[in-house]
Amino acid sequence: MDAETHELIAAYALDALDEDERARAKEVLATSEEAREELRSLTEVAATMATAAVGPAPRPALRDRILDAARAEPQNVVSLDERRHSRLAPALAVVAAVAACAAVALGIWGASVSSERDEARSALARERAAAAVLAHPSSEASLTGASGRLVVGENGDAVLVASNVPDAPAGKTYQVWVIDGGRPVSGGLFSPRSGAVAVPVDGRVRDGSVVAVTIEDEGGASAPTGEPVIASSPVTLS
Amino acid sequence: MRQDGLALPRHTHLSDEALVALVARGDETALGALYDRVGRVAYGIAYRILRDERLAEDAVQEGFLAVWRAAAAFRPERAKASTWIVTLVHRRAVDIVRREERRRAEPLDVAERPDAPDPAGSAEDAAWLGFERDRIHAALRSLPDAQREALELAYYGGYSQTEVAERLGVPLGTIKSRMFAGLARLREVLDEAGSEGSWTPRLTS
Numbered sequence: 001m002d003a004e005t006h007e008l009i010a011a012y013a014l015d016a017l018d019e020d021e022r023a024r025a026k027e028v029l030a031t032s033e034e035a036r037e038e039l040r041s042l043t044e045v046a047a048t049m050a051t052a053a054v055g056p057a058p059r060p061a062l063r064d065r066i067l068d069a070a071r072a073e074p075q076n077v078v079s080l081d082e083r084r085h086s087r088l089a090p091a092l093a094v095v096a097a098v099a100a101c102a103a104v105a106l107g108i109w110g111a112s113v114s115s116e117r118d119e120a121r122s123a124l125a126r127e128r129a130a131a132a133v134l135a136h137p138s139s140e141a142s143l144t145g146a147s148g149r150l151v152v153g154e155n156g157d158a159v160l161v162a163s164n165v166p167d168a169p170a171g172k173t174y175q176v177w178v179i180d181g182g183r184p185v186s187g188g189l190f191s192p193r194s195g196a197v198a199v200p201v202d203g204r205v206r207d208g209s210v211v212a213v214t215i216e217d218e219g220g221a222s223a224p225t226g227e228p229v230i231a232s233s234p235v236t237l238s
Numbered sequence: 239m240r241q242d243g244l245a246l247p248r249h250t251h252l253s254d255e256a257l258v259a260l261v262a263r264g265d266e267t268a269l270g271a272l273y274d275r276v277g278r279v280a281y282g283i284a285y286r287i288l289r290d291e292r293l294a295e296d297a298v299q300e301g302f303l304a305v306w307r308a309a310a311a312f313r314p315e316r317a318k319a320s321t322w323i324v325t326l327v328h329r330r331a332v333d334i335v336r337r338e339e340r341r342r343a344e345p346l347d348v349a350e351r352p353d354a355p356d357p358a359g360s361a362e363d364a365a366w367l368g369f370e371r372d373r374i375h376a377a378l379r380s381l382p383d384a385q386r387e388a389l390e391l392a393y394y395g396g397y398s399q400t401e402v403a404e405r406l407g408v409p410l411g412t413i414k415s416r417m418f419a420g421l422a423r424l425r426e427v428l429d430e431a432g433s434e435g436s437w438t439p440r441l442t443s
Contacts, residue, residue, distance in 0.1 A: 003415070003418075006418050006422075007414040007415060007417065007418040008414075009418075010414075010417050010418035010421045010422070011392070011399050011414065011417055011418075013421065014389065014392040014393050014417060014421065015328055015329055015332045015392070015393070015396070016392035016393075016397065016398050016399045016402065016417060017398060017399065018398045018400060021398075021399075036316070040316055040317060041425065042421050042422075042425070043317060043321060043325060044317070044318065044321050045421055045424050045425045045428065046325075046328075046393060046421065047320075047321040047324045047325060047328075048370075048374050048377075048424075048428060049283075049374065049378075049389070049393045049394070049424075050279050050280070050282065050283035050324045050328060050393075051279050051282075051367065051370045051371060051374055052370075052371050052374040052375055052378065053279075053282045053283045053285075053286035053394060054282060054371060055281070055282045055285040055286055056285060056291070057278060057281070058277060058278070058281035058294075058295065058298065059291070059295070062277070062281070062295050062298060062299070063270065063273050063274075063277065065295070065299060066269070066273060066298070066299050066302045066303070067266055067269060067270055067273075069299060069303055070266055070269055070302070070303060070306045071266060073303065073306065073307070171329070186307075189307075189308070189311075217304075217330075217333070218304065218308070218326075218329070219303070219304025219305075219307050219308045219326060220304070220307045220308065222303070
C-alpha cells in the first residue's frame with residue numbers, strides 16, 4: 001500500500017471522511033485484502049480512543065429504551081455476505097427488460113412498523129425459498145428505477161431481481177420495504193454485486209403489495225427515510 | 239449495570255461474539271448483555287462527541303438497533319464485536335454532530351478530564367475501565383502534540399479531515415499524514431504497553 005492509501009484507511013477508521021472520500025475508501029477496500037487488514041487493525045486502535053472518552057454514565061433507562069425499541073422492530077436482516085456469495089446472483093444477473101412504468105403511488109412513508117418480529121430465518125432457508133420461487137414463479141411485477149422484476153411465488157415469497165444497480169454510497173445500504181396499505185415493513189438489506197441483485201424479500205407480499213427499495217444508513221432503518229430508488233408495480237397474486 | 243438478573247447467569251460465560259450470534263437469532267437478552275458490556279464505553283464516546291445527553295442516547299440507541307438489525311452480517315474475523323458496536327455508535331454520533339452542527343468537542347486533554355462517577359458499574363468494570371483509560375491516556379500523551387490534536391479533533395470532535403485542516407489552518411495533506419502517523423504510532427505504543435503489562439513469561443538475561 002502507498003502512503004496515500006494508508007492515510008485514506010486511517011481517516012476511514014477515524015470516521016474522518018466525507019461522503020465522497022468514504023466512497024473512494026470503499027473502492028480501495030473492496031479490491032485490497034491488505035487494505036481491509038489495515039482497516040481492521042486501525043479500527044481496533046481508533047476504538048480504544050472510545051474507552052478513553054470519560055464522561056457521565058448513561059441513565060439506566062437507556063437500556064430499557066433500547067430493548068423496547070428492538071422488541072418493537074422486525075429483525076429481518078440477512079447477512080450481506082451470504083447474499084453476496086449467493087449462487088443465485090450470477091445466474092440471475094441477466095434479467096428481463098423491464099416494462100416502462102409510471103411512478104408508483106407508494107402511500108405514506110413513516111407509518112409505524114410491525115410490532116411482530118418475524119421468525120429469524122436462516123440464510124440457507126431463505127436461499128432455498130428464493131430458489132423455489134424462481135423455479136416456480138407465480139407472478140411477476142415490473143420495476144421502476146432498475147432493470148429487473150419482482151418474482152413472486154405462490155405463497156407470497158418474493159425475490160427482487162435487478163441489474164444496473166449501482167453500489168450504495170459509502171456508509172449506506174439498500175433496504176427493501178414491503179408496503180401494504182401505505183405501511184412499509186422492512187424486507188431486509190442488500191448490496192449489489194457487480195450491479196446485480198437477487199434478493200429474497202423478508203416477509204411475504206400480498207395482492208396489491210408494492211416492494212420498494214430505499215438507501216439507508218448502514219445497518220438499516222426502522223422506517224424509510226427517503227424516496228424509493230426502486231419500486232415494483234403492485235403485486236398480483238392469484 | 240448488569241441489573242438484569244436473569245440474563246447474567248445465562249450470558250456471563252459467552253464471548254461478545256457469541257452474544258452477537260444470539261442477537262442475530264433474535265435473542266433480546268443477548269442484546270441487553272452486550273449493552274451491559276459495551277454500553278458504558280459507547281455512551282462515553284457518543285457523549286464526548288455530542289456533549290448532550292439526549293443526542294448521545296439517540297446515537298447509542300441507533301447504534302445498538304443497527305447491531306440488532308445487522309447482527310447476522312457481523313463477521314468476527316473482521317473486527318472484535320465490541321469494536322464493531324463502538325464503531326457503529328461512533329459513526330451515528332459523527333453523523334448526528336455533523337447534521338446538528340454541534341461542534342463543541344474541543345481538543346481537551348483527555349488526561350485532565352475527571353472521571354465521572356459511575357454508580358451503576360460494578361467494581362470490576364470500573365477497575366478494568368480505569369486501567370484501560372490510564373493505558374490509553376498514557377499512549378495518547380506519548381504522541382507528538384500535532385498528531386494527538388488531529389486524532390482528537392477527528393475521533394472526539396467528529397470533524398472530517400478537511401474540517402480539521404481548515405480549523406487548524408494546515409494543509410489537508412499534512413493532516414492526513416498526521417492522522418495516519420498518529421494512529422500508527424498509537425498502535426505501536428499500545429502494543430508495547432500491552433506486552434509489558436501482560437503475563438507472558440520472559441527470559442531474563
